[in-house]
Every structure is written in C-alpha cells, then in structure tokens.
Amino acid sequence: MTAVEYNEIVDEMSDKIYRYALKTVYDADTAQDIVQDAFEKLWVNRDKIPVEKAGPFLYRISYNYMIDRFRKDKRQYFTDTLPETSHSEQYTDLKEVLEKALATLSEQKRSVLLLRDYEGYSYKEIGDIMEMTEPQVKITIFRARAAIKEYIGTMNLVLE
Amino acid sequence: MINIDINNYEEYCIDYIEGTMNAEIAIIFNAFLDNHPEIRAQLADFEIVPLLAEPVVYQGKNLLKKGALVNSATFDEQCFEYIEGNMTTAETKAFESSVANNKTNARTLKLWKATRLIPEQITFANKSSLRRRNILPQLLRWSAAAAVVAFGIFMVTNNLSKEDNFSNNIRWDNAAQEISDEQATLERIYQKLGVNPLRKTNEPYMAEATLKNANGSAKTQKTAVAAHANTNQNEVSARTDIEMQPMQPKRVKIKPEVILVSNGLDIRQTNKKNSTNNTNNSDIESIQDQLARRYNELKNTEISVDQSTVYSAIKKVSGNRVSINTNKQGKANRIQIDGGIFAFSIPVNLKK
Numbered sequence: 001m002t003a004v005e006y007n008e009i010v011d012e013m014s015d016k017i018y019r020y021a022l023k024t025v026y027d028a029d030t031a032q033d034i035v036q037d038a039f040e041k042l043w044v045n046r047d048k049i050p051v052e053k054a055g056p057f058l059y060r061i062s063y064n065y066m067i068d069r070f071r072k073d074k075r076q077y078f079t080d081t082l083p084e085t086s087h088s089e090q091y092t093d094l095k096e097v098l099e100k101a102l103a104t105l106s107e108q109k110r111s112v113l114l115l116r117d118y119e120g121y122s123y124k125e126i127g128d129i130m131e132m133t134e135p136q137v138k139i140t141i142f143r144a145r146a147a148i149k150e151y152i153g154t155m156n157l158v159l160e
Numbered sequence: 161m162i163n164i165d166i167n168n169y170e171e172y173c174i175d176y177i178e179g180t181m182n183a184e185i186a187i188i189f190n191a192f193l194d195n196h197p198e199i200r201a202q203l204a205d206f207e208i209v210p211l212l213a214e215p216v217v218y219q220g221k222n223l224l225k226k227g228a229l230v231n232s233a234t235f236d237e238q239c240f241e242y243i244e245g246n247m248t249t250a251e252t253k254a255f256e257s258s259v260a261n262n263k264t265n266a267r268t269l270k271l272w273k274a275t276r277l278i279p280e281q282i283t284f285a286n287k288s289s290l291r292r293r294n295i296l297p298q299l300l301r302w303s304a305a306a307a308v309v310a311f312g313i314f315m316v317t318n319n320l321s322k323e324d325n326f327s328n329n330i331r332w333d334n335a336a337q338e339i340s341d342e343q344a345t346l347e348r349i350y351q352k353l354g355v356n357p358l359r360k361t362n363e364p365y366m367a368e369a370t371l372k373n374a375n376g377s378a379k380t381q382k383t384a385v386a387a388h389a390n391t392n393q394n395e396v397s398a399r400t401d402i403e404m405q406p407m408q409p410k411r412v413k414i415k416p417e418v419i420l421v422s423n424g425l426d427i428r429q430t431n432k433k434n435s436t437n438n439t440n441n442s443d444i445e446s447i448q449d450q451l452a453r454r455y456n457e458l459k460n461t462e463i464s465v466d467q468s469t470v471y472s473a474i475k476k477v478s479g480n481r482v483s484i485n486t487n488k489q490g491k492a493n494r495i496q497i498d499g500g501i502f503a504f505s506i507p508v509n510l511k512k
Contacts, residue, residue, distance in 0.1 A: 010287055019282040
C-alpha cells in the first residue's frame, strides 16, 4: 500500500470509522482516538494489508480498541441497558427512537448492527472483524433487532 | 495400607456419601469415623441435592438451522429472515401473503422493518492529521540513486581506460569483421569509382580520417576504407562527414605479428590467401592491412571523458538534490544527498 493509496483510504474511510466509533462509544474524544489509532495501525501494517482489506482492518482495530477501552473502564460490555418502559409522549420521528433504542444495546450488539446496517457487511465479514462465527453474528443481529423492536414497541410510535 | 487421619479424610468424604467407596477403604474410613464421631455427624447432615434443569429457551435457535426456513421458526424469526434478505423468492412471497392477511403480524413486521438503522452522515474533521507522506520510499529512492551515482562515478574515474580499451576492441573488431564481410561489395565500389583496391603503397593515394572520438570509430573505419577512393573525391565526400587529411605515402610491409583476429577473421590468413593471387604481395597494403594497422594505432587510444558532463546529468535527473563533492585533485570523494527533510552523504572510494 503506497502513501497515495493510504491517503485515499483516509478520505474514503475516516468518516465511516469515526461514525462507527461515535455510535458505539457515544464519546467524540474517544471516537477520535479510535480513528487515530486505527489509521496509525493501518499505516504501520500497510505492507501487509491489501488495499481492498483496509476497511475491515480499520473496523477490526476500532472494535478491539473499544473492547479494551470498555474493559479498562470496567463497563458491562455484554449487558444491555434496560429500556424505560413508560412513555407518555408519542413519537413520530423513527430516527430519534432508533437512536435511543440503539443506545440501550450492549456495545457488541450495537457494533454488529452498525456494521450490518451502515456498512452493509455480510455475516462473514462482520465475523472476521469481530472475531465471531457467522451463526454468532446472525444471532447477535437477531437479538439486537429484537431488542430494538421491543423498545420501539413500548413507544407510542406512529409507524407508516 | 491406606492411612486415613484428620489431615486427609476429606478426600474420601464424597465417595463415602455417594456410596462409591470400595469395601477395603470403607472399612478403614468407618474405623476413622468411629474415632471421630463429630465428623460422622457432619457427614450425616450431607444431603445430595440434585440440580434441577430449568427450562431455558434459546432465542433464535431456528436461525442456526441450515437450508430452507423451517416451519418451526417463530414469526419473529421469519420477520428477521425477511428483513435480512435471507429468504428465497418463494419463501418471501409466501411470507408476504401470510402477513397481508393478519393485522397483528403486519404490525409486528413493521416493527421489525423499523429496526433497520438509517445511516447518517458524520464527518471526521481531522482527516489531515491522518494523511502521510511516503518518507521511507523517498529515502530508499535517494539511497538507490546515490548508490547508482557512486557506482557511475567509480566506473568513470577508475575504470575509464579499461572500459575504453574494452569497448574500443569490440568496436574495432566489429568494424573489421563488418568490412571484411563486405569486401566483395567494396571492391565493386572501387571498380565503379575507378580505383584499384590493391594499390602499391608507394603511390600517394591514401587518405586517412581523423579520429575525433571513440563514438565515431566504426564510421571512421569505413570512411578510411572509402578514402581509398580519394581519386574521386566528389563521390567519396558524399559518404563522409568528417575531415579528410592526405596521408604521406609510406611503404608498409606485411608483418606476420600484425594479426587481427576477431570473430574468426584472421588478417594473416587473408593475406596468405591474397598472396596466392598476387606475386607482388610485399608491395601492397591491402584494406585489411590498413585496418590492422589502424587497429593497432587506435586500440590503446585514451579517450577523455568530461566528468562535469556526468555530474550535470546526475543533477538534472535528481532535480539538483544530488551533488558531488570533490577533493583538491578535482576527483569525487563524497556524494551529497539532500532529501528536503533529511540530508546525508556517501563516501566514494577511489582507487589510486
């Protein structure tokens, strides 16, 4: 990977990695650190990483960074936050509700779902990034969606 | 003989409670318990409580199954497979038709569809901090360039005479071979020009091309041959672009040691062959003789190379980032590399 190719990847991928990190950790500073770390590792390993594999590599580095960060912060990585169950307000903005629902998921489920819906990665690609088997990925996505569905179902959300 | 005492009796307790202790050990253990009734009382309180398997449902287990969507799949699992695009065309149609007839299911499917995240545009502001300049390849390029330059200078300054002699030999040998091969053609040219290719050497007919440099050697050689046709200068001048000078008449004898051997061409053999056809061989300087003489005159010629030309070419190629440091004698001793953010020099070892 040449410097030119690397810089093209920066242009193409930095926004996506930042969005992925921001949506997973909900902290802009940490998300920026994740992006910097991911691209630094990409540059260091540029001779080993083919250009076409740069995207999954960046996501994997970002995900591992987040896991380490969560472990250091002693947060409950695999535990979902229980959604609030009573709502008097009627929501019409699905995006807003989705954001709140997403925030209730564990980082792992959130991460899997972001890779699936934002980046369109296959189960296998997500598995490669997150070091999971395809069935594990599929089940995790299912549970993430089921949790979001339950959350949305508790809202007085007007669905078209 | 097993010894069971207060220090090791615990390892036998489980076997005793579960009744799996063998008879021999059981006798010993009972004897131990007889001596320690408080332990026997403790063991009597032990009650094996089996763990009861609680009914646990693995959510989404049908998703782990391979092949077509199984009938046992729950409606949620079917909705998931539907929105994930994992259904076959037939399954999709069947599922859609079944949902269309059931309002509750339709509502559930809408909720599942709503779980798909909507990507939003977020920009990373510090992209410039991520970009890189490819320093290492530049360094390698400059190092490689420096090595090439050093090698070039080394060759120019140290092996010049060898290189020239070597290339001269090749050039002259090739030229001699070429002309020899074209002997018949040349003779026809002489005939056309009205000159005798085997002239007596005491006649002032010869002309010799001035050799200006090594690059013109082959051409000069041909021209020298053509210069035999000096009696018809007009035609000859049309074939040459170098200065022609009259040569003083001179008697040349064929010397056996003057032998030009190149690519199988042996002048001596050629002369012998000529001698069979010409009884006045000693008075004649053949074209090959002249070639042989010129070869011996020129083969040790030293050719001067202007080093400044080499240096300027190097600078031009490297964009003035490579410079040559010279010693007091004007010979290169170091190659200076200026890479912009780094600079270094490489010593040049010159053989004396």
